Amino acid sequence: MRLLLIRHLPTAWNKKGILQGKRNIPIDKHLLIDQKDGILRNKELLEKFKPFDCILSSELIRTQQTAEIYGYDYSPEPLLNELDFGEFEGKEKDEFVQNNKIWIINPRKLTLGERLIDFEHRLFQFIHQYGKYEQVLIFGHGSWIRGMISIINYGDINQMNRIKVNNNELVRLEIPSFILH
Numbered sequence: 001m002r003l004l005l006i007r008h009l010p011t012a013w014n015k016k017g018i019l020q021g022k023r024n025i026p027i028d029k030h031l032l033i034d035q036k037d038g039i040l041r042n043k044e045l046l047e048k049f050k051p052f053d054c055i056l057s058s059e060l061i062r063t064q065q066t067a068e069i070y071g072y073d074y075s076p077e078p079l080l081n082e083l084d085f086g087e088f089e090g091k092e093k094d095e096f097v098q099n100n101k102i103w104i105i106n107p108r109k110l111t112l113g114e115r116l117i118d119f120e121h122r123l124f125q126f127i128h129q130y131g132k133y134e135q136v137l138i139f140g141h142g143s144w145i146r147g148m149i150s151i152i153n154y155g156d157i158n159q160m161n162r163i164k165v166n167n168n169e170l171v172r173l174e175i176p177s178f179i180l181h
Contacts, residue, residue: 001131001175004049005138005145006042008062009035009069010167017093020062021085021113027065035168042170043070046137053133056080058140066168067139074139079126082141086113097161104161120157123147127179145171152179 009027013020055072057063058080067074088096097103102110110116123144130136142165150160152173165171 001127001133002049002135003138003148003171003173003175004046004052004135005140005148005171005173006066006070007142007145007165007167007169007171008060008066008139009039011062013090014167019085019088019091019093019096021082021089022060023089024061026061027069032069038168039069042168045170046070049135049137052135052137054130055137056139058082058144060141063139063141070139072137072139077126079122079129080138080140080144083116083119083143083147084113088112106158107161108156108158116157119143119147120151123151123157127151127175131175142167148173152176 010031011020011025012028012031013023013025015028015031055067055074056077057067057074059076059078060081063080064074064076085096100110107116108120126148143160145165146160146163147157149163149165149171150157152175153159
């Protein structure tokens, strides 16, 4: 199974370094000018991988707007929703990380708006639900994409916060068959 993942285009909160989580924040159209070249480059790369068995986005508007800007029809998938940061949504990410060192060391032990072990289960549930497809295009979120990278490379989400995925970054992941079964 191949996943092609695009982290949503930037929002005003991304630019300010504020945690969004499940908040339904739209992309900032003023920031699109800086993304134009990246969008074109990603579109060219995606053309090389067509056709896709399915095209998905989370239920949040920023991923759906990104899919629309890319020119794709998509199906909303709740399993792709961003991590729920609970009371930390709307707060600065740097401050959150400084006060929660476990976020880097062992995030599976954290409980925010959802337990991170449940977040990890959601990622595995996605793999099992969509594992029948050969190639899936996803418009998603930073924590979700980093979590999936960590699962593929390390078997769990504990390395996810040592990985960086920028807004509008295209990530290609091959999910090995042993994870699919």
